[in-house]
Each structure stands twice: as structure tokens, then as C-alpha cells.
Amino acid sequence: MTLFTVFGLPLTRYGAGCALALLAGLCVAGLALARRGFRYGVFVRLALCVIPLAWVFARLVWAAQDMISAGVGLYMDIDSGFDFLETLRFWHGGYSLMGAVIGAILGAKLAEGLTRSPRGSLRDALALGLPVAILVERLFEHGTGLGLGRTVTADWLANLSICPVIEGEPVHPVYLYEAVAAVVILVLLLVWAKRKKPLMKRFLVCFGLSQVILESLRADGHMVQHFVHVQQAIAIVLAVAALIGWSREALSKPGRHTAVAVGWLLTVAAIGVGVWAEFGVDRWGKPLLAYGVMTACMVLIAVVAGDFARMAER
Numbered sequence: 441m442t443l444f445t446v447f448g449l450p451l452t453r454y455g456a457g458c459a460l461a462l463l464a465g466l467c468v469a470g471l472a473l474a475r476r477g478f479r480y481g482v483f484v485r486l487a488l489c490v491i492p493l494a495w496v497f498a499r500l501v502w503a504a505q506d507m508i509s510a511g512v513g514l515y516m517d518i519d520s521g522f523d524f525l526e527t528l529r530f531w532h533g534g535y536s537l538m539g540a541v542i543g544a545i546l547g548a549k550l551a552e553g554l555t556r557s558p559r560g561s562l563r564d565a566l567a568l569g570l571p572v573a574i575l576v577e578r579l580f581e582h583g584t585g586l587g588l589g590r591t592v593t594a595d596w597l598a599n600l601s602i603c604p605v606i607e608g609e610p611v612h613p614v615y616l617y618e619a620v621a622a623v624v625i626l627v628l629l630l631v632w633a634k635r636k637k638p639l640m641k642r643f644l645v646c647f648g649l650s651q652v653i654l655e656s657l658r659a660d661g662h663m664v665q666h667f668v669h670v671q672q673a674i675a676i677v678l679a680v681a682a683l684i685g686w687s688r689e690a691l692s693k694p695g696r697h698t699a700v701a702v703g704w705l706l707t708v709a710a711i712g713v714g715v716w717a718e719f720g721v722d723r724w725g726k727p728l729l730a731y732g733v734m735t736a737c738m739v740l741i742a743v744v745a746g747d748f749a750r751m752a753e754r
Contacts, residue, residue: 457580465573501539587615648679
């Protein structure tokens with residue numbers, strides 16, 4: 441839905457919603473910084489770093505996955521190859537939420553260096569803003585065709601008004617599930633913030649592991665290459681990145697090597713079984729069983745992450 445045009449370029453309702461989401465997330469991050477005694481100029485520099493990097497990475501990650509399609513994507517041509525300049529024409533559409541999250545985090549890290557702020561301080565403030573931004577973005581997916589899932593088979597859920605009807609069949613409103621997940625993550629981060637815990641790695645684990653399951657539920661075809669949900673793969677990478685950070689800190693302390701090694705063995709095994717369960721969603725004929733196994737695997741990784749965090753922060 442186009443709201444209006446600027447210099448011949450359309451501004452859609454969803455595009456405006458994404459801009460509002462970024463603004464809301466930055467406002468929450470700014471409030472977190474203010475409560476911690478940071479000056480206004482630090483917030484301005486944070487915003488100036490986060491906004492362009494979030495936008496650029498959202499676009500580039502989407503274009504990169506399109507390039508993977510080996511000649512059949514929008515920016516790939518068998519004769520001329522990858523047209524990088526075409527990716528800059530953002531009005532053609534095509535963005536990745538995972539790319540935006542990565543870009544925003546890199547922007548916060550850059551701002552820490554520019555403002556000489558304590559390591560991780562701006563990223564922790566941003567961690568509180570990211571679930572709010574994701575919540576707003578998910579709500580604006582309504583009516584766009586994004587965030588729609590598989591056909592609902594449970595009668596009690598199919599009869600609820602929240603389920604969109606596509607070609608006469610009710611489908612899962614995954615974007616609403618993702619919005620609820622964002623609220624839950626925000627509440628958890630607020631609890632950890634009150635306990636003076638570092639937040640960014642915790643955000644990465646919560647968001648990444650929950651999104652592994654929620655991306656699997658999506659059936660909108662967004663960023664799916666062959667049988668791979670690209671954003672699902674990025675989600676588990678985000679969680680693993682947090683585990684790597686914690687395990688490195690834990691290994692710097694004596695007596696932690698065995699526990700870290702066992703944790704990584706469990707994590708690798710959980711990822712492997714999770715991949716098997718992802719294939720099982722379509723192959724086993726028992727999707728509830730497959731999602732149950734996948735969820736158990738993500739919970740196991742979350743437990744390992746909690747153990748790594750405790751070892752690193754003691």
C-alpha cells in the first residue's frame with residue numbers, strides 16, 4: 441500500500457512502519473543511555489551510526505541471498521554477473537530484518553569507538569531497543585503477505601479472528617507470534633538489566649534461538665533459497681556468536697575448559713538434531729513432533745548459553 445510518492449519514489453505503509461520501528465528502537469536505547477548518565481551527544485552519534493548501517497545491511501543481506509540463487513535472482517545475470525549498483529536502488533524492495541539487526545549492532549560498536557564509551561555500553565542500550573523495533577516492524581507486516589505461515593490444522597486456532605485466510609484456508613499469523621516473542625525478550629532483558637547483567641549477548645541468544653523456530657513456521661517464501669530459510673540460518677549464527685564470546689571469556693579463567701568443551705559438544709549436537717527436525721517438518725508427517733524436537737534443541741542451547749554466561753561473568 442503506497443502512502444505517497446517523493447520524487448516519483450513510493451513510500452509504502454510497510455516502509456513507513458520500518459522507519460518508525462527504527463525510530464522507536466533508538467528512542468528506547470536513548471532512554472536507557474540517559475538512565476545510565478550518558479550525554480545527549482553520545483545518543484546522537486549512536487543514531488548516526490546505527491541508522492545507515494542498519495539500512496545498508498538490511499539491503500545487502502537480502503541482495504546477497506538473492507545472488508546465491510546462481511543466475512536466477514534479480515541481481516544476477518549469467519552473462520554480466522552480479523550488478524552491485526542495482527542493489528543500491530532500494531526502492532525496488534527487498535530487505536532482511538536479520539541484516540538490519542546485524543547492521544545496527546555494528547553501528548553501536550562503531551559508536552562506542554567514536555565516543556570512547558565503555559566497551560559494550562552502547563550495544564547493551566541498543567539491546568533494549570531492538571525488541572521494540574522488531575515488535576513494531578512485525579506488526580506492520582500485517583497485510584503485506586510477509587509473516588504468513590502454514591495452514592492451520594487446529595480447529596480452535598483456525599476459528600480465531602487472528603488467522604489470515606489465504607485461498608479459503610486459515611494460515612498461521614507468524615508475524616504476530618514474532619511480535620509476542622519480541623515482547624517476551626524485552627521483558628527478559630529488563631529483568632537482566634535490573635540485575636546489572638550485560639544484555640547484547642543475551643538478546644542475541646533469545647532472539648536467535650526463538651527465530652530459528654519462527655522462521656521455520658513461515659511460508660511466505662521470503663529469503664528462502666531452494667529449501668534453506670536464509671534468515672533461520674542467520675538466526676542460529678547470531679546465537680552461536682554469543683556463545684563464542686562467552687566461551688572465550690570463560691576459557692580465560694582456570695578450570696573451565698572441560699565445561700566449555702562439553703557445552704560445545706551439546707550445542708553442536710543440538711544444532712545437528714535441530715536441522716534433522718527441520719527436514720522432519722515436511723517429511724515425518726508429524727509436524728508437531730518435529731517442532732517439539734526443534735524446540736527442545738533450542739532450549740538445550742539456551743541452557744548451555746546460560747552456563748557459559750555464568751562462567752564468563754563470575
